[in-house]
Amino acid sequence: MSEETPRPPRRKRYSGKNPRRFEDKYKEHDPARYGDTVAKVIASGKTPAGSHIPIMMEECLAALELAAGMTGVDATLGYGGHALRILEKISPGGKLLGLDVDPIEQPKTEARLRAAGYGEDRFEAVRSNYAGISKALASRDIAAVDFVFADLGCSSMQLDDPSRGFSFKTSGPLDMRMNPSRGLSAADWLEKTSVEKLETALVENADEPRAQSLSTALAGGRFQTTSDFARAIREAVRISDEEEMDLTVRRVFQAVRIAVNEEFTALDAFLRALPDCLKSGGRAAILTFHSGEDRRVKQFLKAGVRDGLYSEISEGVVQAGPEERRMNPRSSSAKLRWATRM
Numbered sequence: 001m002s003e004e005t006p007r008p009p010r011r012k013r014y015s016g017k018n019p020r021r022f023e024d025k026y027k028e029h030d031p032a033r034y035g036d037t038v039a040k041v042i043a044s045g046k047t048p049a050g051s052h053i054p055i056m057m058e059e060c061l062a063a064l065e066l067a068a069g070m071t072g073v074d075a076t077l078g079y080g081g082h083a084l085r086i087l088e089k090i091s092p093g094g095k096l097l098g099l100d101v102d103p104i105e106q107p108k109t110e111a112r113l114r115a116a117g118y119g120e121d122r123f124e125a126v127r128s129n130y131a132g133i134s135k136a137l138a139s140r141d142i143a144a145v146d147f148v149f150a151d152l153g154c155s156s157m158q159l160d161d162p163s164r165g166f167s168f169k170t171s172g173p174l175d176m177r178m179n180p181s182r183g184l185s186a187a188d189w190l191e192k193t194s195v196e197k198l199e200t201a202l203v204e205n206a207d208e209p210r211a212q213s214l215s216t217a218l219a220g221g222r223f224q225t226t227s228d229f230a231r232a233i234r235e236a237v238r239i240s241d242e243e244e245m246d247l248t249v250r251r252v253f254q255a256v257r258i259a260v261n262e263e264f265t266a267l268d269a270f271l272r273a274l275p276d277c278l279k280s281g282g283r284a285a286i287l288t289f290h291s292g293e294d295r296r297v298k299q300f301l302k303a304g305v306r307d308g309l310y311s312e313i314s315e316g317v318v319q320a321g322p323e324e325r326r327m328n329p330r331s332s333s334a335k336l337r338w339a340t341r342m
């Protein structure tokens, strides 16, 4: 927002409670925008492959305390699910920057938002790591914004596309990079990594209880595909309980994905930069999906209060209600925290 723009109307206070049912929240969404994904989820109880249901939408929108005319950042644009609703809330007159590192999905999302009627004056897709949020704002002569939103991790499109190499359910090249033109693929990273480094990644990135035996078996190995890697994990631990086995494979994939994309380094840089990106009274809301992420967000926000950077932060976490968890299992691990800039 430029210097001359009048201050947006007062924010409506957010209680953190949302009594509405999942179906009620989504049934009013325009099917032309969201396709029939929500109907499919409601009918089948799971998210169809290749589609993305934005998580805790109403809770995120409420936490950001949006109003017409605001300028802000969606630091993890993804499929643009949250971005679309944010744009509706800040209309007329608002502006949203949508950051993402993914060169494959971001152009599709940009096209989708343009088709929904948001021109360059209202929405800009920025190919940037959220670690560089300050630079993204400074290069556009934006001193600070009214809100910043982040929905961490991978999108369903990334996870469900076998060619991206994130999934152990459908085999593909073992890649896992959100930006495939940067850094090492997961296959190369595993081949080059030491037992100690892999063990640390398994503990820090996924709280893996069998980190020692898994790292001894897997570090330095060459795995071409996601199914090769999943098989090697299964052989390394030999757990009879199939559910626990699946959870172990899932945790190892998560730990390697976080290492390959240097997700915690980026998250720390983003959280450090955040207070300077927000106007006084500006809001940040961050959705996390596992303990490593949530711990960081919680610590940075609490330290921000101590250091006089935030006047208020969420008390505890806001989580998806039972209906949303049932309809969209990907929401079960989501935790929302928010903060208000002093």
Ligand SMILES: C[S@@+](CC[C@H](N)C(=O)[O-])C[C@H]1O[C@@H](n2cnc3c(N)ncnc32)[C@H](O)[C@@H]1O
Binding pocket: 052, 053, 054, 055, 075, 076, 077, 078, 079, 080, 081, 082, 083, 099, 100, 101, 102, 105, 128, 129, 130, 131, 151, 152, 153, 154, 155, 156, 178, 266, 267
């Ligand atoms: C969970 S998805 C976001 C989904 C989005 N809220 C929606 O409703 O469609 C997370 C997105 O963040 C992107 N991402 C992950 N790490 C990032 C980083 N360090 N900087 C910028 N984008 C990142 C991923 O590429 C992915 O598209």
